[in-house]
Amino acid sequence: QWVYNILEKKAEADRIIHENPDPCDGFVLVPDFKWNQNQLDDLYLIALVHRREVKSLRDLTAEHLPLLRNILQEGKEAIMKRFSVPGSQLRIYLHYHPSYYHLHVHFTALGYDAPGISVERAHLLTDVIDNLVLDSTYYQKRALTFTLQADKALFKLFQEAGRV
Numbered sequence: 001q002w003v004y005n006i007l008e009k010k011a012e013a014d015r016i017i018h019e020n021p022d023p024c025d026g027f028v029l030v031p032d033f034k035w036n037q038n039q040l041d042d043l044y045l046i047a048l049v050h051r052r053e054v055k056s057l058r059d060l061t062a063e064h065l066p067l068l069r070n071i072l073q074e075g076k077e078a079i080m081k082r083f084s085v086p087g088s089q090l091r092i093y094l095h096y097h098p099s100y101y102h103l104h105v106h107f108t109a110l111g112y113d114a115p116g117i118s119v120e121r122a123h124l125l126t127d128v129i130d131n132l133v134l135d136s137t138y139y140q141k142r143a144l145t146f147t148l149q150a151d152k153a154l155f156k157l158f159q160e161a162g163r164v
Contacts, residue, residue, distance in 0.1 A: 018078035025067040043109040055101040062136035093122040120147045
């Protein structure tokens with residue numbers, strides 16, 4: 001619900017760094033709660049898409065390329081304008097599995113060892129775009145390796161099924 005409150009400007013409207021209001025290909029860019037905005041070494045922002053039906057990387061097809069390209073381009077421009085951090089100094093990625101199922105993209109300072117940047121979880125936005133250009137349904141077909149934490153419900157399900 002907090003994602004929808006941000007998108008509807010019922011909460012945190014004053015924290016929005018950038019917005020593309022297009023209902024199909026738009027998003028809002030906000031600072032992540034992990035970042036106190038006092039220094040740029042641990043810069044961390046999140047782009048939340050306006051489309052509610054797109055939940056995760058698995059939902060993405062070539063239809064979403066305009067949205068993803070908007071996030072990449074406009075997100076980098078907004079961060080440069082507001083924080084003077086060039087796109088070459090950013091790590092821009094999606095998680096799979098995400099911590100919540102509403103498509104969002106992470107923007108972090110390249111040197112920041114942010115939680116969830118490991119190769120098993122983070123998928124660079126530029127790679128996602130390239131993969132969808134090559135194959136429109138890439139993420140519906142592709143096996144995606146990920147780690148399971150022992151304290152998560154999904155791990156317990158795998159355990160019960162004898163797959164761990």
